[in-house]
Amino acid sequence: MIDWSALLRRGAVVVLALAAAVTEARGQAAARTDDEPLKVHVFTFEHQSADDALGEIRPLFSDRGSVELKPSGDTVILRDRRGELDRILRTLRDFDHPRRALRLEFQLLRAHKVPFSPQQLSEGVSPALVQRLKQVLRYDTYESLADVGFRSEEGEQVAYDFGDDLGMEFRVGTVLQDSRVGLKNFRVLRRGEGGAALAVLHANLVVRLGQTLALVLMRDEAAESALVIAINCDSVAEPGD
Amino acid sequence: MHCTQARRLLQQGDAAAPGDRDAALDHLDHCGECAALAPRLDPVLLFRRLPELAVSAREVERVRDAVSILRRAPADPQPPRVAGMAFRFAAAIVAAAGLWLAPGPPRHEPRPPQSAPEARLAGPVPLPEYLASVETLGASGAYVATQVSEDDLTLVILANVDVAGR
Numbered sequence: 510m511i512d513w514s515a516l517l518r519r520g521a522v523v524v525l526a527l528a529a530a531v532t533e534a535r536g537q538a539a540a541r542t543d544d545e546p547l548k549v550h551v552f553t554f555e556h557q558s559a560d561d562a563l564g565e566i567r568p569l570f571s572d573r574g575s576v577e578l579k580p581s582g583d584t585v586i587l588r589d590r591r592g593e594l595d596r597i598l599r600t601l602r603d604f605d606h607p608r609r610a611l612r613l614e615f616q617l618l619r620a621h622k623v624p625f626s627p628q629q630l631s632e633g634v635s636p637a638l639v640q641r642l643k644q645v646l647r648y649d650t651y652e653s654l655a656d657v658g659f660r661s662e663e664g665e666q667v668a669y670d671f672g673d674d675l676g677m678e679f680r681v682g683t684v685l686q687d688s689r690v691g692l693k694n695f696r697v698l699r700r701g702e703g704g705a706a707l708a709v710l711h712a713n714l715v716v717r718l719g720q721t722l723a724l725v726l727m728r729d730e731a732a733e734s735a736l737v738i739a740i741n742c743d744s745v746a747e748p749g750d
Numbered sequence: 751m752h753c754t755q756a757r758r759l760l761q762q763g764d765a766a767a768p769g770d771r772d773a774a775l776d777h778l779d780h781c782g783e784c785a786a787l788a789p790r791l792d793p794v795l796l797f798r799r800l801p802e803l804a805v806s807a808r809e810v811e812r813v814r815d816a817v818s819i820l821r822r823a824p825a826d827p828q829p830p831r832v833a834g835m836a837f838r839f840a841a842a843i844v845a846a847a848g849l850w851l852a853p854g855p856p857r858h859e860p861r862p863p864q865s866a867p868e869a870r871l872a873g874p875v876p877l878p879e880y881l882a883s884v885e886t887l888g889a890s891g892a893y894v895a896t897q898v899s900e901d902d903l904t905l906v907i908l909a910n911v912d913v914a915g916r
Contacts, residue, residue: 515764518794638903645898645905691885699912709912711888721903722883726911730895736913 545590547573550598553584557605557683558664561693565604565685569597609684610745614658617671618737620648620725638721638739646725648735660745663690674700677738679714689717690742697726697738716742751777753784760784760791884908 554562559578562585566576574589574597587597618634620642633653642651655671661681668678676698682691697710709726716722720741727735751773759766759774766774778785778795788795883904884894895909 641903642905645896646907697911697913707912708888708890710892710908711890712892712908713885715883715885717904720901723903723905725905725907726892726913727907727909728912729909736911 547588548591548594550587550594551584552587552598552601554601554605556607556663559583559585561683561691562601562604566597566600569593569600604683604685606684608663610660610662610747611681611684611690612658612741612743612745613661613667613681614741615656615669615677616653616737616739617655617675618739619652619654620646620735620737621650621652622647622733623649638723642723642725642737646735651737676700676706684718684744687718687744689715691715692740714740716740719743753777753781756781756784757787757791760788760795763792763794 559582563576563578566587570576570589571593574587574593576588577586578584579586585601587594589597616634616638633656634651639651642648654675657669657671661667663681663683665681666678667681668676670676677696678698679695680693682693684690692714695710695712695714696708698706699709700706710724714722714724722740724738724740725735726738756774756777759770760778762771764771778788883897883899883906887893887908890911892908892911894906896905896907898905
């Protein structure tokens with residue numbers, strides 16, 4: 510006859526033994542890791558901005574790691590354990606690719622509420638974009654104020670005037686993981702009567718390549734109108750790609 | 751109880767009379783030599799007296815942090831690894847204790863099979879791929895009121911922006 514009770518007890522012994530062994534092994538591994546000496550690596554950027562890279566690699570450091578940016582601005586000194594350092598260096602080498610060309614398109618729209626108008630016309634704006642905006646916003650008409658597209662590249666400083674009293678400026682960041690790019694220090698400038706430019710918006714933006722980013726700028730939710738900046742950014746195929 | 755007698759009873763395992771076995775187990779608490787020898791007499795005794803867990807204050811703090819994170823984000827599909835280790839270890843101990851105390855298989859007549867309710871799984875839940883399109887905002891007082899992210903369009907509503915100039 511099978512002694513179930515004894516079998517179950519021995520099963521418990523096996524479970525406990527495995528759990529204890531795993532815990533012990535992990536504890537020993539952790540202890541070894543804490544004792545591991547730190548490595549130092551100096552990395553010099555050839556193509557991209559070291560400033561932009563810091564935000565990407567910061568999460569990869571262990572609690573013992575550190576990074577120091579040299580005054581020259583293109584060199585960082587990295588300290589961490591070998592495993593973390595390897596991952597950080599792989600990320601940096603991918604990050605520091607030759608500057609890529611990009612196609613940027615900006616569309617400036619004015620959105621209005623027209624409560625009594627039977628016809629809600631939107632002039633000069635892509636119907637698909639208007640339809641999408643209407644799904645989210647409660648504005649009735651969308652008027653195109655300006656539309657511009659141009660070629661730029663990573664790291665380039667861009668300034669553009671939409672008209673006499675509205676403009677924007679930013680620096681094109683680094684394309685990350687072939688999927689997104691930052692528009693650094695993105696400012697929307699409005700000029701007052703004296704001609705002095707006032708930054709009504711100052712932000713760091715992230716744009717997905719091939720996707721539209723629509724910024725809707727408004728005073729508050731009850732505002733009768735809003736400004737919409739639709740941004741498109743995509744890679745430009747280089748000869749030989 | 752003498753060592754020889756205790757060892758003999760322990761070697762008998764479950765075959766020993768319950769009272770005798772209990773007395774032999776008590777002997778282990780006072781005799782280090784027999785306690786060291788006990789697992790060789792009966793492997794079940796290997797974990798009769800679990801050594802006190804040596805948990806550092808740092809480990810306690812990390813587990814406490816992990817629990818507080820879980821409290822803030824109960825739907826987080828990937829809890830921190832430290833918490834996972836601790837919970838798995840605790841679950842292993844509880845499961846083993848349950849097995850240890852189990853009285854054995856039920857000794858009643860088998861019942862006719864009943865139709866169990868059909869288990870239904872919700873299926874894979876797609877994780878939202880969230881990317882903040884506005885990383886930082888300057889000190890102009892503007893703030894992100896809403897962000898809507900879809901495949902081909904991300905729409906960000908920025909409020910408290912003075913755009914009344916035109």
